[in-house]
Structure formats: structure tokens, C-alpha cells
Amino acid sequence: MASQQFDPPSGTRDFVAADLRQRERVFHAARTVFERYGFEPLQTPAFERLETLTGKYGDEGDKLIFKILKRGVHEGSGEADMALRYDQTVPLARVVAAHGSRLPTPYKRYVIGPVWRADRPGKGRFREFTQCDIDVVGSSSPLVEAEVVCAGADALDAMGVRDFAILVNSRKALTGLMQVHGVAADRAAGALITLDKLDKLPPAEVSAELVEARGLDRATAENLVNDVTADDAVQRMQAVLKDDPDGAEGLAEIDRLLELAGPHVGEDRLKFAPNLVRGLDYYTGAIWEVVAPGLPGSIASGGRYDHLIKAMGGPDVPACGFSIGVERIIGALGAVDEAADRIDVAVTVMSEAFVADAFGFAQALRGAGHTVEIFLGTTRKLGKQLKWAADRRARYALLQGDSEHAEGAVTIRDLETGDQERVSVGGLVTALDHKLRM
Amino acid sequence: MASQQFDPPSGTRDFVAADLRQRERVFHAARTVFERYGFEPLQTPAFERLETLTGKYGDEGDKLIFKILKRGVHEGSGEADMALRYDQTVPLARVVAAHGSRLPTPYKRYVIGPVWRADRPGKGRFREFTQCDIDVVGSSSPLVEAEVVCAGADALDAMGVRDFAILVNSRKALTGLMQVHGVAADRAAGALITLDKLDKLPPAEVSAELVEARGLDRATAENLVNDVTADDAVQRMQAVLKDDPDGAEGLAEIDRLLELAGPHVGEDRLKFAPNLVRGLDYYTGAIWEVVAPGLPGSIASGGRYDHLIKAMGGPDVPACGFSIGVERIIGALGAVDEAADRIDVAVTVMSEAFVADAFGFAQALRGAGHTVEIFLGTTRKLGKQLKWAADRRARYALLQGDSEHAEGAVTIRDLETGDQERVSVGGLVTALDHKLRM
Numbered sequence: 001m002a003s004q005q006f007d008p009p010s011g012t013r014d015f016v017a018a019d020l021r022q023r024e025r026v027f028h029a030a031r032t033v034f035e036r037y038g039f040e041p042l043q044t045p046a047f048e049r050l051e052t053l054t055g056k057y058g059d060e061g062d063k064l065i066f067k068i069l070k071r072g073v074h075e076g077s078g079e080a081d082m083a084l085r086y087d088q089t090v091p092l093a094r095v096v097a098a099h100g101s102r103l104p105t106p107y108k109r110y111v112i113g114p115v116w117r118a119d120r121p122g123k124g125r126f127r128e129f130t131q132c133d134i135d136v137v138g139s140s141s142p143l144v145e146a147e148v149v150c151a152g153a154d155a156l157d158a159m160g161v162r163d164f165a166i167l168v169n170s171r172k173a174l175t176g177l178m179q180v181h182g183v184a185a186d187r188a189a190g191a192l193i194t195l196d197k198l199d200k201l202p203p204a205e206v207s208a209e210l211v212e213a214r215g216l217d218r219a220t221a222e223n224l225v226n227d228v229t230a231d232d233a234v235q236r237m238q239a240v241l242k243d244d245p246d247g248a249e250g251l252a253e254i255d256r257l258l259e260l261a262g263p264h265v266g267e268d269r270l271k272f273a274p275n276l277v278r279g280l281d282y283y284t285g286a287i288w289e290v291v292a293p294g295l296p297g298s299i300a301s302g303g304r305y306d307h308l309i310k311a312m313g314g315p316d317v318p319a320c321g322f323s324i325g326v327e328r329i330i331g332a333l334g335a336v337d338e339a340a341d342r343i344d345v346a347v348t349v350m351s352e353a354f355v356a357d358a359f360g361f362a363q364a365l366r367g368a369g370h371t372v373e374i375f376l377g378t379t380r381k382l383g384k385q386l387k388w389a390a391d392r393r394a395r396y397a398l399l400q401g402d403s404e405h406a407e408g409a410v411t412i413r414d415l416e417t418g419d420q421e422r423v424s425v426g427g428l429v430t431a432l433d434h435k436l437r438m
Numbered sequence: 439m440a441s442q443q444f445d446p447p448s449g450t451r452d453f454v455a456a457d458l459r460q461r462e463r464v465f466h467a468a469r470t471v472f473e474r475y476g477f478e479p480l481q482t483p484a485f486e487r488l489e490t491l492t493g494k495y496g497d498e499g500d501k502l503i504f505k506i507l508k509r510g511v512h513e514g515s516g517e518a519d520m521a522l523r524y525d526q527t528v529p530l531a532r533v534v535a536a537h538g539s540r541l542p543t544p545y546k547r548y549v550i551g552p553v554w555r556a557d558r559p560g561k562g563r564f565r566e567f568t569q570c571d572i573d574v575v576g577s578s579s580p581l582v583e584a585e586v587v588c589a590g591a592d593a594l595d596a597m598g599v600r601d602f603a604i605l606v607n608s609r610k611a612l613t614g615l616m617q618v619h620g621v622a623a624d625r626a627a628g629a630l631i632t633l634d635k636l637d638k639l640p641p642a643e644v645s646a647e648l649v650e651a652r653g654l655d656r657a658t659a660e661n662l663v664n665d666v667t668a669d670d671a672v673q674r675m676q677a678v679l680k681d682d683p684d685g686a687e688g689l690a691e692i693d694r695l696l697e698l699a700g701p702h703v704g705e706d707r708l709k710f711a712p713n714l715v716r717g718l719d720y721y722t723g724a725i726w727e728v729v730a731p732g733l734p735g736s737i738a739s740g741g742r743y744d745h746l747i748k749a750m751g752g753p754d755v756p757a758c759g760f761s762i763g764v765e766r767i768i769g770a771l772g773a774v775d776e777a778a779d780r781i782d783v784a785v786t787v788m789s790e791a792f793v794a795d796a797f798g799f800a801q802a803l804r805g806a807g808h809t810v811e812i813f814l815g816t817t818r819k820l821g822k823q824l825k826w827a828a829d830r831r832a833r834y835a836l837l838q839g840d841s842e843h844a845e846g847a848v849t850i851r852d853l854e855t856g857d858q859e860r861v862s863v864g865g866l867v868t869a870l871d872h873k874l875r876m
Contacts, residue, residue, distance in 0.1 A: 084485075
């Protein structure tokens, strides 16, 4: 138990080299795609003023905000004035409000950075985790949805996620559906939250909840559920919504997105899914969720949210975004590839008299761009140093004993084959350049 | 005044694209060098348990720790249980204690990451700033000092810092000097703190403080100051220290570092500086500081600190490190190079009927790896769209009007020269590949 005092705080992680290489590979893949689409990086402080964050995430969210105590003479008050970033959207809203005139219009930004939530830690759930978001702020063009969906899909591809499908719906189509079925406007939001459970609960249970918790009559509840889950749900939606203004607009948004993005994402990977709801009520237009076989739930999601930036403290500008669950994806990528962690050359030190020479070899090879380590222990025994070289997963070891030293030479040992070659000190860099390029 | 509510919290910064590109260029330069030396990256959580941090930085440091309030039902207590990372050394000590057996021996780690201090914000002083550290934990070899100094110097070179000098001394040499001059052991640490002011105060004032604040007699104070500041200070130190065991060992450490690292860093850039003290009392061996013309104070520093990891909560292992003041260096690099921020192609949309075609051009060029933006505004006027393309610093604009569309062509406009070329849609990617490679 005593050793737990050295563990990182509950819900957080220490990332050592192999972890970081895997994470960086995934992040780099996403960044490369986002930059190609003209998204710009943004990095905001780890903490914001407390009042910037409170009231933006609902009562449950507010409880999960890490709050920072006032400092100095005010510490004793027990009051907080700062808080750790809870998501990437509120900071985006603040930046758009603060720097709007210096930013491009529309502002296309990506961010891959940590957020903190005082959630109960659990399997795959952390108190410090990375969010990967792209957002376009300031344009209502339907091209925005297409850009965002294509960039997100390309990023998932680049990260190595295979066989995913992007399910599309529209908040306006769902609003229209409520209207067509005569659900009162003040009950519609609640009904949608219940409909959103269709991916977890059987249709009958969802119908029952619509009746019991949301006050719909039984026939309406069953018709609603049937419309979005039937085998011919797409055709049903098109039929029932065509005369409702909101519904027709929603269907047109979906068609436009499928038309523009479908040819690039792949028609089979981008589908209208009438039963996709998304519980969050800030969406105003197209919405989508990405599912992949073998990965539970959704691995990414997004949509148009034209008033959220204002609600989050920014100006009233249209916006649309895509958020990728990178922690889930990294977790699914499985074991870290330690082979990628190899160093090129391990330099042994076989005598106190040759320390400076050995260091000179290391420096010359580093100067040529190779990854080189020199033995930093006290033993001069070759066997122990070769074990160290193997532990460090070096491809070659350099050895210089009395005999090599006397003739101005050094031995290169291939640590896979055990083959050795003696080369002149002057020819060392050329010889290893050649071997490492093979 | 009202707009200040959208500024980032006092002492923190929002980094937009151009800022991040400049910062990333500097960080990438350092990372590349550190990896070549076999240093491994480490990333620890932004916060640690409060007790991990308190008592490690002295009373003044403790006051500057950002403390995080307990959550949920404990929030009302006003008590903190977590705290933001204050430096990179305490987390390193914790990681060595927690994961020691899974880490290489010695453990060579680099870190380039943010720390938070509730300091009074001021010019060039931030509450959130990046520290760039390399450390070797677990070896007493003099090669460690040479590795660390060479890696630090190579990183400064790679970052673009010119004409720097690394000033070297040894804590043991300074201890020897105190002994030779008969300064009592319990006064030595205080006297060294005063001596450390020689880079800011004239020698006479330092002598006076040694007498008044540190209790030395006037002759001793003047001799001490004279020994380390005289034109022949190096020769004086060698003469006075050669018979003192600590002093002689300190001089030997300095000689060894100059011998091993000098040929690689450049003899003229690595110098024994008897008047270099460094106020921090955790150093146990060689110490150094890097100065560069035009940059006030030191831009990097380090040394051997064989008991700090234990004092910071880790095991009792020898260690040696180098910390680079990256914020100061980035600040000195001056204006951001916005030219590096260019995009390759801006795609205009000249008619509602051609939206899907235009998006197809953008996607095809992105697929070929180019950075492409498509116009997301509502106007279809070419002049406004060309102004947008220029604002985005695009190299080429794509235009497709009725005439191009009719013949299955698209016009490529060079935004620097105004030259235009009409190419077939099928030949677009090849044509732009060619132009962008020129």
C-alpha cells in the first residue's frame, strides 16, 4: 500500500516514452489532416476564470469542474476564483469573443489538448484526458458540414480506425417529427432525450418511457419509435416530414451533406439514420455520430450548433464541429509497439582511459543525426554493457578495447546477428550511416 | 474595460496559429536533439496530490502553488487536496519512485511542458509557462555532465540561439573556497547566496553584504570576492584550492567536464567561471549557467544534484540536469514569421450550381497532401473571394465560372504574379503538384 503514495492522482496517468510515442502518432495523424483542411491550432490556458466556466455545463457538469483556490492572503477564505478547463468549446467561445477581429472569418480551429473533470474514475474514464475537436465558427454554408465531416473521417482513417460508419440525422428533422406527431413544443426536448436511448434500450422500453416520463399518449409514443426504427425508416421520415417546414428543411440539410461529403467519405460510410438523436439540446441542424465495429458506443460525434458559442459566452455566430474520442481510440489500438522505440547505437566504455574517445564517437554519430547512447554505469565489463545495449534495444554497439585503440579503430557489433566489423575511427560515421540506412 | 472579461486569466496566454507554430518550431528543435542523445519523453498529470508538492519549494514556493479545492460534498470545507504542477523535478522524483523498475537505468528523460505558479504576473513572467528540462537519474559518471551539457548546447543551437557561452563552476570548489578562507560551515551557504549576486552588484557591495548580512570579517569578505572576480580568478582558484580536498575534487570535476564536453561544445563556449555561484543549495557537483549577448540574465542552467530526488520524495539516487528557459528564448526570437503560415490553394465558389464541384477540387488536392481551403461565405462575387484568398495567404486560387465549367476546366491563379492558367479538371492535381513543388 505504501507505494501507492507515488502513483499519479486517481484518474490521471503518467505517460512514459512508449505511451507518448503511441499517443503522438495518433495526434500527429489528426493534426496533419486538420492542417490540410486549413484548420488552425489554438491553445488556451489550462485554467479559466471560474465565472467563465460555471453555468455552462448544467448542474451535473458544474459539480465536475476542478476549482482552484484563491491564493496568498485570500487562500484562507476557502473560495475559488479559477477552474481547470472542462471542455474545449467554452475556451473557443471566449477566444472568439476576445480575439474575433484578429481571427480569420470563418474561424476554423482544431485543438488536441487535455481537459479535466472530477468524474468518478473508472475503466477508460479519466479525470485528465485529451479532447480532439475541430470547429468552424462564423459560417452557415452547408459546405461547413461537409468540410467538418470529411476532415473528421480523414482523421479517423489516418489514426488507423477501420470500417467506421458516420450516422447522420438533423435536429430540424427530429423537431419536425415531433410536430407531425403532435408532441407539444414544451415536451419535445424531453421526448428527444428519451428517443436518444434507442441505441441502448429495446423500442418497447423507449415507448414506455415516452409515455410514463415524457407524458406522450401511447399511440404517439409507438408511432414515433416506429417511424425512426422501422426497416424503412428513411422512407417513412421522407414521407411524414415532407409537408412540415422544419422537417423538410432538416431532410434537405441531410441530403446536402450526403451529396457533398458522400463521394469523398464513401457512400457506404455516410448514412441517414433516423434513430440517431444525440441528447445534447444545443444542436440546431445536422448531427452525426461515428460507430466502428469492436468499439462500444460512438467514437466521434458532432453537428451544427448555431447558438452555443453565444450560450458559452461568445458572440452570436453560427458554428459546427466534430469531436473525436481519441482516448477511446488510443485505448483500442492496444499494446504499444516497443520496436519503434529502438536506438541506433549503444557506445560501450571498456576502459577509463578511453572515456573521452567513446564520448567522441557518440557525439560524432549524434552529429550525423543518429540516436546514440553511451554507457553511463561504472562497470567496464563488456558482457554487462552488451546486456545494457540489448535492454536499450540498440541496433549496433560500439566496442573499443586496447587492441582497437592501439590501431585507431573501433568495432561495430550488430546486436541482432552478433556480426562484428572493425573500422578505422575516421571511417566510423560513414560505416554506420551505411549500415543504418540499410 | 468590458472586453477584458474575455481575456485569458492574468498571467496566462491564448496561443493562436502563428504563436503555436513558432513555439512548436523551438520545441521540435529541442526534442530532436534530446531524442538523438537517448533522452526519453515523460508526461505527468497537470496536478499532483497537494502533499506531493508542499514543502518541496521552500516557504516562498509553497505560497505560489495553485491549489485545487476538494470536490463534491467536500467543496464546502474550503480545503485543497490537489495542486498544479509547479516544476518538472518533483513529478520526476515521484515517477522514479513509482515506476523505477520499469524505467531504464540510468533514466534519461526530457520534458517540455507547462508548469503553473501564482507569481505576480509581469513582463516576461507568466503564471502558466513551459519548462524544458533534461535530467539523468541514477548515474554518477562524469560522462553524465558531459552528455547533459552537450545536449543542452546542441538544443540551444538548434533553437537558433547564437553566440552563447556556458559558464562552469563546481559547488565543491566553492565549498573548498569557503574552507580555505576559514568561513565556518554554518555560514558558508549564506555567504554563497550573497556571492551569487556578483552578476548584479559591484564587488564592493557584495563584500559589504558578506560582512553585514553574513557575519564574515572584512578581510575574508574582500579576499573571497577578489579570488572569484580577479582577472586571474581561474589561476587563483587553482592555486588556493589545490590543497583543500573538496576544492581539489571540485576543480577536477570542472576539468573533466571541460575535457569531455569542450571539444564538442567549442572550447570558447565552455568556460570555468569562478564567480558563478547559483543560489540554489541543492547542487552537489558541477554547476553551469548559459548566457547569450542581448538576452538578460541566464537562458539556461543546471548541474549535478545528487540528493534532490530524495528530498523531492524519490529514492536516494544521483542526478544531473539542464533546464532551458524556453519562454525567454521564444520571447527573444521576436516577431512571428507569418509567411510560414501560408496555405497552398484557396478554392473559390463562383455559383451555387458549382458548390459540389468546388468541394471536389478541394478534396482531390487535400488527398494529394496540399493545404487547401474552400470559400465558406455567402457572396459569389469573385473580387471578395480573391480578397479572402489573399487574406489567407494562399499561393494559388482556383476559379471555375460558367465558361470553365462548360468545358470541364478550372483556372489556377497565381496570387503573387496574377498569372492564370486554365487546366482540365482531370489534370488539376497534377498541375498543382507541379506548381507547388517549384
